[in-house]
Amino acid sequence: MSNDPTALTAASSAALVESGDLDASDLFEAWRGRAELDTFGALSWIAEAGDSPEQVDGPLGGVPLAVKDLFCTEGVPSQSGSKILEGYKPPYTASVVAALAKSGAPLLCKTHQDEFAMGSSNENCAFGPVLNPWDKSRVPGGSSGGSAVAVAAGLAPWALGTDTGGSIRQPAALCGIVGLKPTYGSVSRYGMIAFASSLDQAGPLTQDVTDAALLFSQMTARDPRDATSVGHQESIHLPDRKDLTGVRLGVPEELSGEGIEPGVRATFEETLERARELGAEVVPCPLPHAPHALSAYYLIAPAECSSNLARFDGVRYGQRVDPGDGLDAMYSATRAAGFGPEVRRRIMLGTYALSSGYYDAYYGRAQRVRTLIQRDFDEAFANCDAIVTPTSPSVAFPLGSRTADPLSMYLSDFCTVPMSLAGIPAISIPNGMSEGLPTGFQIAGPAFAENSILGIAHALESSIQFDRSGARV
Amino acid sequence: MLDRSEVIHIARLARLNLDEGEIERTAIELSGILDHVERISELDLEGIEPTAHAVATRGELRPDIEGASLSRDQALAEAPVTDGVGFIVPSPGA
Numbered sequence: 001m002s003n004d005p006t007a008l009t010a011a012s013s014a015a016l017v018e019s020g021d022l023d024a025s026d027l028f029e030a031w032r033g034r035a036e037l038d039t040f041g042a043l044s045w046i047a048e049a050g051d052s053p054e055q056v057d058g059p060l061g062g063v064p065l066a067v068k069d070l071f072c073t074e075g076v077p078s079q080s081g082s083k084i085l086e087g088y089k090p091p092y093t094a095s096v097v098a099a100l101a102k103s104g105a106p107l108l109c110k111t112h113q114d115e116f117a118m119g120s121s122n123e124n125c126a127f128g129p130v131l132n133p134w135d136k137s138r139v140p141g142g143s144s145g146g147s148a149v150a151v152a153a154g155l156a157p158w159a160l161g162t163d164t165g166g167s168i169r170q171p172a173a174l175c176g177i178v179g180l181k182p183t184y185g186s187v188s189r190y191g192m193i194a195f196a197s198s199l200d201q202a203g204p205l206t207q208d209v210t211d212a213a214l215l216f217s218q219m220t221a222r223d224p225r226d227a228t229s230v231g232h233q234e235s236i237h238l239p240d241r242k243d244l245t246g247v248r249l250g251v252p253e254e255l256s257g258e259g260i261e262p263g264v265r266a267t268f269e270e271t272l273e274r275a276r277e278l279g280a281e282v283v284p285c286p287l288p289h290a291p292h293a294l295s296a297y298y299l300i301a302p303a304e305c306s307s308n309l310a311r312f313d314g315v316r317y318g319q320r321v322d323p324g325d326g327l328d329a330m331y332s333a334t335r336a337a338g339f340g341p342e343v344r345r346r347i348m349l350g351t352y353a354l355s356s357g358y359y360d361a362y363y364g365r366a367q368r369v370r371t372l373i374q375r376d377f378d379e380a381f382a383n384c385d386a387i388v389t390p391t392s393p394s395v396a397f398p399l400g401s402r403t404a405d406p407l408s409m410y411l412s413d414f415c416t417v418p419m420s421l422a423g424i425p426a427i428s429i430p431n432g433m434s435e436g437l438p439t440g441f442q443i444a445g446p447a448f449a450e451n452s453i454l455g456i457a458h459a460l461e462s463s464i465q466f467d468r469s470g471a472r473v
Numbered sequence: 474m475l476d477r478s479e480v481i482h483i484a485r486l487a488r489l490n491l492d493e494g495e496i497e498r499t500a501i502e503l504s505g506i507l508d509h510v511e512r513i514s515e516l517d518l519e520g521i522e523p524t525a526h527a528v529a530t531r532g533e534l535r536p537d538i539e540g541a542s543l544s545r546d547q548a549l550a551e552a553p554v555t556d557g558v559g560f561i562v563p564s565p566g567a
Contacts, residue, residue, distance in 0.1 A: 292516060355483065
C-alpha cells in the first residue's frame with residue numbers, strides 16, 4: 001500500500017480501516033492536512049485538530065467528508081454562500097449529514113457554493129469565487145463548485161453536494177470527477193437550506209464510481225421530517241459491471257447535437273464507440289420537449305425560490321438592516337443588502353411568475369411542460385435502459401466570461417435540467433479532455449435505477465481510464 | 474418588455490429595495506429572460522395536467538405526541554435582536 005492514505009480512493013481507505021491496516025484518526029488528520037492546502041477558495045470551514053471521532057463504526061470506515069455550505073451542521077457555519085447568513089451556526093444537523101457521520105464519514109470541511117445554489121460557475125458566492133484546479137483562470141462550475149474542487153484537487157476524499165438543475169453533475173464534469181444526482185425523494189432534504197423544493201436533491205461528488213455508490217448507499221432514507229422523502233426501492237451495491245452486453249443506450253439528438261462544443265462532442269462520440277465495443281447497443285432516442293426544459297426550469301425554480309427565500313427577513317437568524325422606518329422597511333432593506341444580484345434576480349423573476357394575472361401564463365404553463373418532459377422520458381425508457389448525453393455543453397469557461405449575461409449562464413444547464421424536472425437519477429463521469437480540460441459523460445436512468453446507471457458508469461469508467469492526477473495539489 | 478412600474482410592483486411584493494439603477498437594469502434583464510422562457514407558449518398544452526412534484530408526495534400525518542424540539546435559548550441564539558424571551562422586530566405601524 002501507499003504510505004500516503006490520501007492518495008487512495010475513499011472506498012480503498014475504508015477497506016484498509018476495516019482490515020485494521022489504517023487508523024481512522026490518522027486518516028482524518030492526514031486529510032485535515034490536505035484540506036489546509038486549499039488555494040482555490042473551495043473551503044469555507046475546516047475541522048480542528050482532534051475533531052476526529054473517537055470511535056468509528058459503519059461501512060464508510062471513518063473516511064471524512066466535505067459538505068456543501070448549505071447543509072445545516074450544528075455549531076458549524078452554514079451560510080449557503082450568502083451574506084445574509086454570514087456566520088450562521090444552526091442548532092441542528094441535516095439528516096443526511098448526520099446519517100453519513102453515523103455510517104462512518106465524519107465532517108472534515110464545508111465547501112463554498114453559489115449563493116443559495118443559484119449559479120453554474122460558483123461566481124455567485126458572497127465569499128469569493130472558487131477556482132478550477134485544472135486552470136485557475138477558469139470556473140469550477142456550480143453550484144456545488146467547492147465540493148467538486150475539494151475532491152478534484154485532493155483536499156477531501158469525497159464530498160456532498162446538491163443538484164437542483166445540474167449543480168452536482170456540471171461541476172463534476174468541469175472538474176474531472178464523478179457526480180451523482182439521485183432520484184428525487186431518495187435522500188432526505190431535512191436540514192438543506194432550500195432553493196427549489198420540488199427539485200433539490202443531495203448527492204455524492206467522488207473520485208470514482210465505486211466511491212459514489214458507497215457514499216450513496218448510506219444516504220437513502222425515508223425521513224419523517226421530510227414528507228417528500230421516500231427512501232429507495234433497492235439497496236445500493238458497489239458496481240462490478242465490466243461490459244455492456246445487452247444494454248441499450250439512448251442518445252437524444254436534442255441534448256447532444258446543436259449547442260454542444262465540438263471538442264465536447266468529440267469526446268462524447270468516442271465514449272459511445274467505447275460503449276459499442278463493450279457490447280452496448282446505441283440507439284437514437286428522441287426527447288422532443290427537452291429543448292423547452294430550460295424555459296420551464298427557469299420559471300419553476302425561481303418561483304419556488306421566491307417562496308422559500310421569504311424566510312430570510314432579518315427576524316429569526318441572519319443579518320438585519322433596519323433603517324428605522326418600521327417592519328416592512330426593515331424587511332426590504334435587510335433582503336436588498338443580504339442577497340447578491342443573481343438571487344435578487346431570481347426572486348424577482350419568481351415573484352413575477354407567481355403574481356396575480358401571470359400565474360397561469362408562466363408558472364402554470366411551466367408545470368404542464370414539466371409533465372410533457374416526464375412523458376418524453378417515460379417513452380424513451382420503454383425503448384432503452386439509459387439515456388446518455390454530454391454533461392455540460394462546454395468545458396470550464398473563463399472566470400467572468402458569462403457573468404454579464406444571465407441567459408448565457410443558464411444555458412450551461414441545458415443537458416442536465418431535463419432530468420431534474422423529471423426527478424430521475426443521472427450520473428456524470430469524467431470523459432477525457434478537450435482543450436486541456438475535462439469533459440463529462442452523463443448517464444440517466446428511470447426513477448430508482450441508480451444501481452443500473454452506476455453499473456453502466458463503472459464499465460465505461462474502466463474503459464475510459466481518466467487520469468485525474470493533473471488537478472491534484 | 475417589463476416597464477418601470479411593473480418592476481417596482483414586483484420588488485414591493487418580494488420585499489426587496491431596488492435603487493434607480495437597479496430598477497432600470499432589472500427591467501432589461503428580466504425582459505430578456507422572459508423573452509426566452511416565453512417560447513413555451515408555442516407548445517399546445519391543452520388538456521395536459523400540471524406536475525408540481527416528480528414523485529407523488531404523501532400528505533402524511535404523525536401521531537399527535539409531543540417530541541423533542543429546540544429550547545427557547547437555542548431558537549433565539551441566532552436572532553439579530555432578542556430580549557431573551559422572544560424575537561424583537563420594529564413596529565409594523567411605523
